[in-house]
Each structure stands twice: as structure tokens, then as C-alpha cells.
Amino acid sequence: MESCKVAFFCWESLYAERVGGLANAATNLAETLVKQNHEVHYFTRGSIPDQTINGVQYHYCRPYGQNIVEYCNDMSKAMVSQFRTHDSPGKFDFLHFHDWHPVQALHYLQDRNTILTYHSTEYGRNGNQFGDWWEFREISGKEWYGGLIAKRVTAVSATLRNEVMTLYNVPEEKCEVIPNGIVPRAYRASIDPGEVKASYGIHPYAPLILFIGRLVYQKGPDLLIEAIRKVCQHRGDAKVVVAGTGDMRQFLQDRAKDLPVNFVGYIPDSEYIRLLNAADVVVIPSRNEPFGLVLLEAWSAEKCVVASNVGGLSENIDAFVNGIKVGVDPDSIAWGISTMVDEPWNAGALGIRGRNKVDRLFLWGPIVQRLTGAYSRVVA
Structure with a gap:
């Protein structure tokens, strides 16, 4: 593939806010894209100035919210605001969103060339159980909506691909498996x-x-x-x-x-x-x-x-x-x-x-x- 300009939207990274394995996976994806001569801007959370590490340009925001859903909605708005300041004159070729956290940003930018990667689902995170509390419903709804509006969907395993196709009616031809890697x-x-x-x-x-x-x-x-x-x-x-x-x-x-x-x-x-x-x-x-x-x-x-x-x-x-x-x-x-x-x-x-x-x-x-x-x- 010819060199392209990619925007990552992910709520964690290795160099600022880090929660779990998602930080490792998304950061290494971004750095390997740079090694293969692509330009990557990584929009994420953090209370530090923007910086460039291993060729990846990191842009940080500090969201607020009364709960995790409000927090991620606020994060998405801040990400989109930062994205727009870097989107001209050389427009981004692809916008890559990771998990449900930045789905509101995906909503604002759905007219672009978008790809959503599922690293897990709320259903799976609760031990293959459906929850009846409001956060479960809100997060699951965002996972469904992200799969609906993204131009392309990937999942980190065949099991997860089948899960999102079953839970969220993601068409088979739209969804493919891209596994995680390791150094x-x-x-x-x-x-x-x-x-x-x-x-x-x-x-x-x-x-x-x-x-x-x-x-x-x-x-x-x-x-x-x-x-x-x-x-x-x-x-x-x-x-x-x-x-x-x-x-x-x-x-x-x-x-x-x-x-x-x-x-x-x-x-x-x-x-x-x-x-x-x-x-x-x-x-x-x-x-x-x-x-x-x-x-x-x-x-x-x-x-x-x-x-x-x-x-x-x-x-x-x-x-x-x-x-x-x-x-x-x-x-x-x-x-x-x-x-x-x-x-x-x-x-x-x-x-x-x-x-x-x-x-x-x-x-x-x-x-x-x-x-x-x-x-x-x-x-x-």
C-alpha cells in the first residue's frame, strides 16, 4: 500500500494513560505503521503536552464526566476538536477507532474513511452475560452503533468476529480478523x-x-x-x-x-x-x-x-x-x-x-x- 496518513482514536496508549492490553496493541500498531512509511497521529488521553515518540504524533486531551459514558463522550468531542486542527491541508486518508470509547468521535466523522477495531465487547467483559444496568446498555449500544456506521470493521480473533456479527448484526463481508502481535x-x-x-x-x-x-x-x-x-x-x-x-x-x-x-x-x-x-x-x-x-x-x-x-x-x-x-x-x-x-x-x-x-x-x-x-x- 502506498504511504498514507492515518488518525488513531484510542482512549489509552503506552506513554500516557494506560489501562490494559489495548494500550500495548494500539501503540505497537501505530509505531509499526510508521516503520512502514505511513504517517500516524494518535488521539488519546493524557495530562501532558503533545509529543512525537518513535515517529507517532500523540495528541492528548483531558476529559471529564460523571460516569464512564459521559467521560468518553467528552473525550470524543475533545479528540475531534484536536483532529480538525490537524486535518488540513493534508487530509487524513484513514481514521482508525479502537473499541467503544471513541465511538462518539466516529459518529462525528462517519463521512470519512473509517475503520473500527473491536478488541472486546461489553458482553464478553461481563463473562458472556447480559447486564441489566444502564452502563452495560449504553456501552453495548455504542458498540452496536460503531459497527453500523464504520466503513470497515476488524476483530482481534475469529471468536470475537463471530461475537460482534451475532450481537450487533455486523455483515460478514464488512468484518475481518486482524490479530494482535508482539515484540x-x-x-x-x-x-x-x-x-x-x-x-x-x-x-x-x-x-x-x-x-x-x-x-x-x-x-x-x-x-x-x-x-x-x-x-x-x-x-x-x-x-x-x-x-x-x-x-x-x-x-x-x-x-x-x-x-x-x-x-x-x-x-x-x-x-x-x-x-x-x-x-x-x-x-x-x-x-x-x-x-x-x-x-x-x-x-x-x-x-x-x-x-x-x-x-x-x-x-x-x-x-x-x-x-x-x-x-x-x-x-x-x-x-x-x-x-x-x-x-x-x-x-x-x-x-x-x-x-x-x-x-x-x-x-x-x-x-x-x-x-x-x-x-x-x-x-x-
Whole structure:
């Protein structure tokens, strides 16, 4: 595709307001587009001056609102105002919106060449359940409306594509799969696993089980805690580190009072890399996972993954080849963890094969080439 000028609209980024995996995915997409000779302006939140990082031009706004819906509507208006100041004389070729947060901005700019990427849905974030509270209805309505008015739609997995087509009647010919990618070298580090374990009070030879993610129902940390109870009956030396914050933290800590689980809360990226490379098993017990960036991060570090057989995790893991797929229940999760803890040689082999799959299928360069193909179909 010839060089083009692209505007990103996303409520988070790696260099200002960062909430979850969306920041990583959208930022890396933008930076890879620049590497492929495209111009990218990234409209997002932040309380810092506009700046250019790795060739991407970031434009920040500071929205306000009584609730998340009002907040995102205010953010969208501010984004559009900033966008218009940069839209002339060289008009943008494509406008790329990420998730529901900037859908109001998509509404204002719907006459342009627009593309909307679903990274998840409100239905999925609530554990495949329909909510009857007003925020659920408002957010789901915005997700439906975004899919209706965008010229092109992408989803990060086939499961999510089917979900948005079913929930929001997005036509099949309008929606395609563009997966997330990874920069694998960022997650592989030469560390002394025993030293890292010791810093958490863990014996160097004790198996370390790692969970990182938001402590919310969708991510299944409660399933992990109940599974660990069973794992410890089998392996009394097993230790668990739970990294992340969320509404379920106090509940989980109460449930795990008698278990060898260390809740470390939010940790910086550097500490995450140390823990990731010291871990023996990475567990992803999600009830719903449209893609699952932690999977690619663990594979990049050549780590064995035990993951729920759902969504993008199910699509991307080849069972017993590069990971273990388990049911969404404590017994199955416990079985998967215990099996890998008992077979460290097999766990290591699965991790290496996971890294090989990353190098074949999940590098950002080829993925962004697929994305620019989707851009070209906006105007086809």
C-alpha cells in the first residue's frame, strides 16, 4: 500500500494513560505503521503536552464526566476538536477507532474513511452475560452503533468476529480478523530464576505459578485460587504470585488466606519481565478472552501456558503442542497446572514451541500489512 496518513482514536496508549492490553496493541500498531512509511497521529488521553515518540504524533486531551459514558463522550468531542486542527491541508486518508470509547468521535466523522477495531465487547467483559444496568446498555449500544456506521470493521480473533456479527448484526463481508502481535525480544530476559524467586521468599527449586491481569470476573482469578487449593494438595511446595489490581482483590485475598499466594498488586514492566522469566507456569484462567496478549508475552519468554479453552486462547493454542487448554473450572485448571509442574521438561518444550509460533504468526510487521489491506478495502 502506498504511504498514507492515518488518525488513531484510542482512549489509552503506552506513554500516557494506560489501562490494559489495548494500550500495548494500539501503540505497537501505530509505531509499526510508521516503520512502514505511513504517517500516524494518535488521539488519546493524557495530562501532558503533545509529543512525537518513535515517529507517532500523540495528541492528548483531558476529559471529564460523571460516569464512564459521559467521560468518553467528552473525550470524543475533545479528540475531534484536536483532529480538525490537524486535518488540513493534508487530509487524513484513514481514521482508525479502537473499541467503544471513541465511538462518539466516529459518529462525528462517519463521512470519512473509517475503520473500527473491536478488541472486546461489553458482553464478553461481563463473562458472556447480559447486564441489566444502564452502563452495560449504553456501552453495548455504542458498540452496536460503531459497527453500523464504520466503513470497515476488524476483530482481534475469529471468536470475537463471530461475537460482534451475532450481537450487533455486523455483515460478514464488512468484518475481518486482524490479530494482535508482539515484540518478543521485549519479554525475554536473561535472569537468575532462583534469585528472582528468593526475592519473593520462594525457594529456588519451588515451582512458581504466575498470574498477571485485572482482578475481575472475566479474567477468572477466583477460579485460579480454588485451583491452587487443589494443586497444593498435590504439590506442597508450589507458590503463586498474582500481579494486578481490580475489584475482586480483597475477596481473593480472603479466599487465599491459607494458601501460598502472594498478591503483589500493580508492578512495573521491568518487574513483570523478571517474574515472567522466572515463572515455571503462566496461568490464564479467563472466562472470556477475545485474544489474550498475556499468551504472546509468555510465549515470547518461552514459558509454558495453562489457559482456559475460550476465545482467542482456544484459537491460538495448539493443545499439548505449545500449551495446555483447560476447562473453565478449578478442577481442570488444577489438573493443567499440576501436570506441567510435575513435568518441567515438557513445560519447557511447550514454551519453546510457543515462541516459535510467535515468530511465525504474531510479529507486528506482517500483521500491519494485513491491516493496511483492510484500509484499502475501506475505499474499494
